[in-house]
Amino acid sequence: MDRKDSDLNNGIKWIALDAMGGDNAPSAIVQGAVIAASKGVHVILVGDEKVIRKELGNSGGDCLKIFHASEQIEMGDSPVRAMKKKPDNSLARAFELARDKKASAVLSAGNSGAMLVAAKWVLGDTPGIFRPAIAIPMPTPKVESVLLDAGVSTDCSPENLYQFAVMGHFYAKKVLKKEKPSIALLNIGEEKSKGNVIVQRAHEFLSESKLNFIGNIEGNEIFDGKANVIVCDGFIGNIMLKTLEGTATVFFNAFREIVSSSGWKERLGAMLISGSVKSIRRKMDWREYGGALIMGVKGNVVITHGKSQASTIANALEFAQKLANANLAGSISEEIANNMKETAVITGASDDME
């Protein structure tokens, strides 16, 4: 595909996929694209054409295109420096396709810092939103819910947390199809006086807003399905999600140990339920859910774990397709702009917030 090719759209929602980003790139990324394409997702593989063609082998078809980019950002690169020093990097090129309306969403498993920089530089911020947030679907058994911020904005003011709630509200409406999403603040107790000074003030903002704010929830309640939207700063969000991951790993390792080192009774038992245990593991792994959304930038930007395998990339591509079909970023930007422009005071959410 030629870079000047402008015949990309034609009504089709293409997903620009950074083929070079991630621990298992390009192989797992390209394989993921092939899986998603077989399900009708339209993917532009952005990266070194020669390398991608080799990975593709005989795979191809109308749902797959390649957009050549000669450079790539490594996991360890400094985001800002890499973006400046490598103008033809696959990540920036993917975002340019979105900016130029040749793609409707961007997906990468690569350097998340660079992804954020590229999103802000190439696409720009959502007007009215002070800081971006990563919205991550939570593996709750009862209802679907989303947590934000999962790790991009580490020093947050009460205003920032309030805005995360607003973005989460629209996410839950559009993606989770909740009519009146319930919103909760991650805290260390139920009472509004609990927590640090930032969350105490955020609690006030949220209580005064038109959002369906249900109050604080604690770390052990995140799976209860009480809230469709769980709000916290990116420092807490990251530590919480990684604790969840670490706890699950400890458990599954202990299970594996039973299988390998106990008596015949335990070994047999473990064998008999290993399928069920695997399914629990899948249910508890948010990465299986298809990826996280960077909110607060102008575009549908999906990020997946650096360690993603082909199946996760395929899930994330399907998720990106869903966002693109719903024009999520566009409609959220519009709604936020319409509803927040008159609010010099951030707490004065307008009546038509809903």
Add this chain to the structure above:
Amino acid sequence: MDRKDSDLNNGIKWIALDAMGGDNAPSAIVQGAVIAASKGVHVILVGDEKVIRKELGNSGGDCLKIFHASEQIEMGDSPVRAMKKKPDNSLARAFELARDKKASAVLSAGNSGAMLVAAKWVLGDTPGIFRPAIAIPMPTPKVESVLLDAGVSTDCSPENLYQFAVMGHFYAKKVLKKEKPSIALLNIGEEKSKGNVIVQRAHEFLSESKLNFIGNIEGNEIFDGKANVIVCDGFIGNIMLKTLEGTATVFFNAFREIVSSSGWKERLGAMLISGSVKSIRRKMDWREYGGALIMGVKGNVVITHGKSQASTIANALEFAQKLANANLAGSISEEIANNMKETAVITGASDDME
């Protein structure tokens, strides 16, 4: 036992136990005391004598005493108000026994806020320590480690975090018997530039100190046993520990579901390994480890979960006995005072820190 009785010690380390605090008080608390007493722990049950006697029934012996207190602080009480309005409450009386050297440690499963207030008011702060911290043993498979703060100081400066590391250092030396405890900062990445501004600055302090600081660890590494001491503020600590709890609960519920609702194969398998699963559960439950220590106050003050059953109370009493035998609070206070008094600048840990 009469309140003026001053013949309590006689070389015996008594543990003052708030018999009226906790969701399952007084029944589970008194039963826990009976179990611990049967193992030689000396317990003073502080609370309503009539109620305690009824719970004790025929139990008794040289290891159990009662100290009457006519009032009690409820879980929902405002700590400061309750302490003022109920001067004869069991918690305050327990601390007074410690202050008056009639007990060598205090234990309660009750209102943790009130416990902190009582500790500060009755026993006083450790000189040189700006804020208290709760030190909790972490259920790590490889090495023993402690996390602080688990939830008492929610708004922390870099200096506070540094002091938590100092207290953790002494805890690990005295309780975990580590010669040169490794100390890590809970953060969202390995590099010193990661995290919010508070932890970035704390990282600098710790790097410049004489402590055995091994850098940042992430939420998924808390079980790896890399660090003997994990430092974070009380807001993060509480959310992290509760997330751990919530994740474990999700897993065990899923396991129970396998047992009850799947086919015969899974049911049989689950039955065969249920003993092993229970042992994993116990290993992952920090409450089984006997309780947490309030550090930064002058005394051995142990706090356990409000939902504690008799066995947990008994474990916590044994833990308190261990602390009392080692005169932990006393020796830590001394060491901290000796090593920090010349450090107007908090980072200037003296050469004889070790």
